Amino acid sequence: MSQKNKPPANKLSLSVQYPDPRLKEIILRPQVRRWVKAALLAPAELTIRFVDVEEGRTLNRDYRGKDYATNVLTFAYTEDEDAETTEADIVLCTDVLQREAAEQNKSVEEHTAHLVVHGVLHAQGYDHENDEEATEMENLEIEILTALGWPNPYADEDTGIALL
Numbered sequence: 202m203s204q205k206n207k208p209p210a211n212k213l214s215l216s217v218q219y220p221d222p223r224l225k226e227i228i229l230r231p232q233v234r235r236w237v238k239a240a241l242l243a244p245a246e247l248t249i250r251f252v253d254v255e256e257g258r259t260l261n262r263d264y265r266g267k268d269y270a271t272n273v274l275t276f277a278y279t280e281d282e283d284a285e286t287t288e289a290d291i292v293l294c295t296d297v298l299q300r301e302a303a304e305q306n307k308s309v310e311e312h313t314a315h316l317v318v319h320g321v322l323h324a325q326g327y328d329h330e331n332d333e334e335a336t337e338m339e340n341l342e343i344e345i346l347t348a349l350g351w352p353n354p355y356a357d358e359d360t361g362i363a364l365l
Contacts, residue, residue, distance in 0.1 A: 212244040212286075213237060221253040221295045228313050236314045239345050240321035245287040247324065249317060257294030272297045273316040275323035289324035291317070315354045318345050 217233050219225040233249050252260070257270030264274070271294065278288040293316055302312035322338055329335035343353045 211238065211241040213241060214246040216248040218248060218250040220256065221251050223295050224251050224298075224309065224313070227309055232310070232314075233317060236317040236349065237321050239349050240318045240325075241287075242325055243287055244285060245289070245321075245324070247287070247321070248290045249320075250290060250292045251295050252292055254294060254296040257292065257297065260292055270294045270297050272301055273320045275320045277324045277326070279324075287325050289320075291320035291324060293317070293320070311351055314349060314351055315342065315346060318342055318349075 213234070215234055215237055217230045228251070237245075237247060237249070254270045257274070258268065260274055261271050262268045264276070265271075273294075274292040276290040276292070278290075279286065293313065298312055298316060299309055301307075302309045305312065319338075319342060322341060327334070327338045327341065329338050339355055343355065346352070346354060
C-alpha cells in the first residue's frame with residue numbers, strides 16, 4: 202500500500218505521570234507510548250499514572266467500593282460510542298504491579314506492558330464481566346502483546362491478571 206493510500210495512524214495525546222517515582226527509570230515514556238498505540242483502535246487522549254499503594258487503595262475504595270489497591274484502574278470519560286476520541290485516565294499501582302510480576306515470574310516491564318494494554322482496552326469499552334467478554338478481551342490482549350514481542354500473559358491461568 203502506498204503512503205498516499207495508507208490509513209492515518211490513530212492520533213494519541215498521552216501524558217505519563219509518576220507521582221510514585223519508583224518505575225520512572227524502568228518504565229520509560231516511549232515504551233508506554235508504544236504499548237498504548239499498539240492497543241489503540243481510535244484516536245485517544247490518555248493519562249497513564251503510576252501511583253503508590255495508598256493512592257491506589259483510595260481510588261479503588263472511592264470509585265469502586267473496594268478497600269484495597271488493585272493493579273490497574275481505568276477511568277473512561279468517553280461514554281458515547283460515537284465519540285471520535287477516547288478519553289481516559291489509567292492508573293497503575295506500582296506496589297501491586299511489582300508484587301504480581303514477582304509472583305508470576307515476569308519482569309516488571311512485561312507485566313506493565315500487559316496492564317497498560319489491558320487498561321487501554323478498558324478505556325475503549327472492552328470488559329470482562331462475563332465469559333464471552335473476557336475471552337474476547339483476553340484474545341485481543343494476547344494478539345497485541347504477541348505483536349509487541351511479549352508472551353501470552355494467560356498461558357498459565359493462575360498468573361492471569363485479577364478481574365477488576
